[in-house]
Amino acid sequence: MKTASVVASLVLVGTCALASSDSELLEKVKNSGVKPIPQSQLELLKLVDDPKNPITENKVELGKKLYFEPRLSKSGLISCNTCHNLGLGGADGVAAAVGHKWTANPAHLNSPTVYNSVLNKVQFWDGRSPHLEDQAQGPIQAGPEMAAPAELVVARVTSIPAYVEEFKKAYGDDVKIDFKLIADTIAIFERTLVTPSRFDKFLHGDLDALTPAEKEGLNLFVDKGCASCHNDIGLGGTMQPFQVAKKYKFASLGGFQGDENGMVKTPTLRNIEETAPYFHNGGIWSLADAVKEMGSTQLGISISNDDSKKIVTFLKALTGEKPDVSYPILPASTINTPKPDMN
Ligand code: HEC
Ligand code: HEC
Known part of the structure; x- marks a missing residue:
C-alpha cells in the first residue's frame, strides 16, 4: 500500500470514529x-398554542403592548417587563424582585425568565399556577409587585379608546374587556417567547x-x-x-x-x-x-x-435566538384614565 492511501484510510477511520461518537452522544442525549x-x-405553533384562545397576530400585538404597559400597575410605573426584561434574558438581574413602592419580594424570590416559560409544566417556584393565563393575573394584583386591583386595571385599559379598538380587532366587536381577558392576552404574547439555540x-x-x-x-x-x-x-x-x-x-x-x-x-x-x-x-x-x-x-x-x-x-450553547420584539408605542391616557397612585 502506498503511504498516501494509508494516510487517507487512517484519516477516514479517524473521521468515522469521530462522527460515530458524535452520533452516540446525540443518541445518549435523546435517551x-x-x-x-x-x-x-x-409544530412549534401546535406546541405553544392554546386552542381555547388561539394565537393570532392581533392578539399577540395587543398582548405585547400590555406586557410593556406600566399603567397596569397601581403606580403607573411597573410593567411585566420591569422584572421580566426582554432585553435582559427575560429576567431582572437582581436577587429578589422589587416591585410597588420599592418593595422586595417578601420571600426573597428571584424573577424567573419569561422566555420559554410556555414550556413549563407549571408556573411559579412552588408550581402553584397551571399555565400562563392563570399566572398573569397574579403579579398585576400582588402587593409587592404591581399592586393593582382588577377593577383599576380594567378601568385604566377601557378609559383608553385605542385599547378598546384593539381588543375589538383582536376578539370581535362585542368583546367584553375584563381582567381575565387582559391577563389572557398578555399570556398569548408570552406564548411566542421561545428561543431555539x-x-x-x-x-x-x-x-x-x-x-x-x-x-x-x-x-x-x-x-x-x-x-x-x-x-x-x-x-x-x-x-x-x-x-x-x-x-x-x-x-x-x-x-x-x-x-x-x-x-x-x-x-x-x-x-x-x-x-x-x-x-x-x-x-x-x-x-x-x-x-x-x-x-x-x-x-x-x-x-x-x-x-x-x-x-x-x-x-x-443553550442561549437562544430571541424573537424580534420591537418596543411598542402605547396609546395616550385620557382625562378619564385613573391617575397613578403611589400609595
Ligand atoms: C433532582 C433534580 C435535579 C437535578 C438532578 C439537577 N437539578 Fe438543577 N435544579 C433543580 C431544581 C429543583 C432547581 C431549583 C432549585 C431552587 O432554586 O430552589 C435547580 C436549579 C438549577 C440551576 C439554577 C437555575 C436558575 O435559573 O436559577 C442550575 C444552573 C441548574 N439547576 C443546573 C443543574 C446541573 C448542571 C445539574 C447537574 C450537575 C443539575 N442542575 C441537576 C433540579 C435538579
Ligand atoms: C416586581 C417584579 C415582577 C413583576 C412586575 C412581574 N413579575 Fe412575574 N414573577 C416575579 C417573581 C418574583 C416570580 C416568582 C414568584 C413565585 O414563584 O412565587 C414571577 C413569576 C412569573 C412567571 C412564572 C415563570 C416560572 O418559570 O415559574 C411568569 C410567567 C411571570 N412571572 C410573568 C409575569 C407577567 C406576565 C407579568 C406582568 C403581568 C409579571 N410577571 C410581572 C416578578 C415579577
Missing part, C-alpha cells in the same frame, strides 16, 4: 429525555452545531445526571425534589420551602447565562458555582472546578 424545540413553524440544531441532527468543548460539557451534563430533572424541551419546567442529598447553601435566605411536599419548579436552563443570579432566592451569582451546588444538593456528588467549567461551556 436522557431532553428534546429539541420543533424546527417546523407548524444551537443545541436544538444538534438535537435535530446537525452534529457540527456544537463545538467539541460544548459536546464534552453536554456529555458530562448527561453522565452526571443533570438531565434526570432538567429534561424535555425546556430542560426544566417540572416539579422536582430540592435538597435531595444536602441542604442548599443559602436555604435560610427568604425562607422559601417549595410546595407542600418541599418540591420546587425546576428552572429552564435555556438562556441560563443571561439570568444570574441563580436559584429561587438569587443566592448564587456564578453559573459555575450553581452547577457545583446542584452536584452537592441534588446528586450528592462533588463536581470539580474543571468539570463545572466544562458543563458551563455547554450551558452557554
